[in-house]
Amino acid sequence: MALIHDPESDPDLMASEVSWDLSPLLGDAADASDLVAQAEAIGVELLAHRGRLAQMQPAEMAQFMGRLADLHECLGRAHSATSLAFATDTADPARGAAMQAVNERASALWATLVFVEVEWAAADDAHVERLFADPSSTPFRHHLEQLRRARPHLLSEPEETVLAETSVAAAAAWVRLFEEQTAAIEVHSGPGEGATSLMSALAQLAHPDRRVRAATAASVTEALAPGLRTRAYIYNTLLLDKSISDRLRRYATWASSRNLANEASDASVEALVEAVVARYDLPQRWYRTKAQVLGVDHLADYDRMASVGAGEQRIGWSEATRVVRDAYGSFSGELADIVGRFLDEGWIDAPVRPGKRGGAFCAYTVPSHHPYVLLNWTASHRDVSTLAHELGHGVHGYLAREQGVFHQSTPLTLAETASVFGETVTTGRLLSLLEDPQERFALLAASLEDSIATVFRQVAMFRFEQGCHTERRQVGELSVGRLGELWASTQTEMLGDAVEVTDGYRSWWSYIPHFIATPGYVYAYAYGQLLALSVYAQYQRQGDAFVPAYLELLRAGGSRSPEELARIVGCDLSDPGFWDGGLRIVEQQLDAAVEAARQAGRLV
DSSP, rough: OOOOGGGOOOOTTOOOOOOOOOGGTTTTTHHHHHHHHHHHHHHHHTTTTOOOGGGHHHHHHHHHHHHHHHHHHHHHHHHHHHHHHHHOOOTOHHHHHHHHHHHHHHHHHHHHHHHHHHHHHHHHHHHHHHHHGGGTTTTTHHHHHHHHEEEEEEEEOOHHHHHHHHHGHHHHHHHHHHHHHHHHHHHSSSOOOOEHHHHHHGGGGOSSOOOHHHHHHHHHHHHHHTHHHHHHHHHHHHHHHHHHHHTTTSSTTTHHHHHHHHTHHHHHHHHHHHHTTTTTTHHHHHHHHHHHHHHSSSGOOOOOOOOSSSSSSOOHHHHHHHHHHHHHHHEEEEEEEHHHHHHHOOOOEEEOOTOOOOSEEEEEEOTTTTEEEEEEEOOHHHHHHHHHHHHHHHHHHGGOOOOOOOTOOOHHHHHHHHHHHHHHHHHHHHHOOOOHHHHHHHHHHHHHHHHHHIIIIIIHHHHHHHHHHHHHTTTTOOOHHHHHHHHHHHHHHHTTTSSSSOOGGHHHHHOOOOOOOSSSTTTHHHHHHHHHHHHHHHHHGGGGGGGGHHHHHHHHSSOOHHHHHHHHHTTOTTTTTTTHHHHHHHHHEEEEHHHHHHHSSSOO
């Protein structure tokens, strides 16, 4: 089964015609502004209940929360329509202005509704228990339980109102500036050569020719240099902003607010990070092995993603989508049908374009609609994995719509489970179709490297964030050089002496959006990867009998705690050894890749 394509013979290589249709998000509304006006009218209704929330009886509370859900729906549609349009062209001032107008009006509206969280936090425990005992509370019970857990970190209503009013001009503004700055980065491969996007250049780091990889890395470093001080200033400002917020809200550590949102204790996250750091020997062993496979004495940072296949791996959109459809279909016909809707009904935007936001994501939008997926397709094998990954998010969001606006989304700690599971199913399906030892080795190596990137590299990045947030609070503003030192040291801890971290690589922290928009997010990738591998191991043991439990997990969305959701598929997150079990699966992946390399004659 050959997946390598000649670019000249494959008209859909760059997926240039694969764009999403956002118009249904507006529904019957004339534009996003009309949707915000509808939300504002609902806000006036809700404001009439101010001062009564803590005494509402079940039927009245259910009605109030139903109207609040309607408000979320209107704003969610308006925000999705404008922000997704902006994501595909951040250089378009009209799109930026439309998104900003929605954000400003939404911020002002939420400021009038601060009383909801404040009054709910003050409600009597006995009253809350009576309300939760009524079946009418099911659509919003877990959401309100989480709000109660945040009580120690709430400020007074006037203070919360000020923060809500000013939020659009605070961190959100810096995040938008960062997105516009990074989307505008152009990489020049050499004198007289045309410019390419940062995402397209980074894809070249999988090129089989080391000279191309080294030249690409140098070009990326050069392209990052002009705006580096600006991005460092943005990051410093957001580090300061978060330190002020954490101090005012009395969070114990820089990550505590993220952990609370993720429904994870500080101690449990520390246990995860410590378990992963304790197995840094796994990526180091692989990179030493990869150096032998590639025939070099020592890997450099730009060699980590080098393809071990026979040639440059390119795959067209049609074949990639056939592979992913087939993979999901081998697991569940229902999931395959949903994947088909994403692929056939304009729910994906795939090609690389000037000004388009980098990376890939899935946006759930609102429960009454469907999710959308954004990609930056460069026709690599890794893009196939990314497609399978984002469609995992997509089917999760689609099935969880029945939970409603308060429970559709899971905490970040479970948000990656379906996506990684989808990737793993796709890899498993491909392996079952491949007989050539070289192709099997290339696929096993790619799968292992995805696990290394998702578990070990993300934990290393979390430790980089930890260093930045801690030092910003204890010492003050971090220089560009100091940020580079923290980045290099945390990467070196993970890579050991198996990979050289070059001087140019010290600035590569500066294009990663998670540090800017969602501080502390990245450990959720490791959490989700290890959980998903454990879930997939259950599937391997149980076969088709496992499918109903997995679909139940997806449909449950975020209506229960992570521990309860994991129990649906037979995983015990309270077990102190759970993470070690997941890491043993990664070790098994490593053993399988090494053995495949031997069978392919790539190792002696």
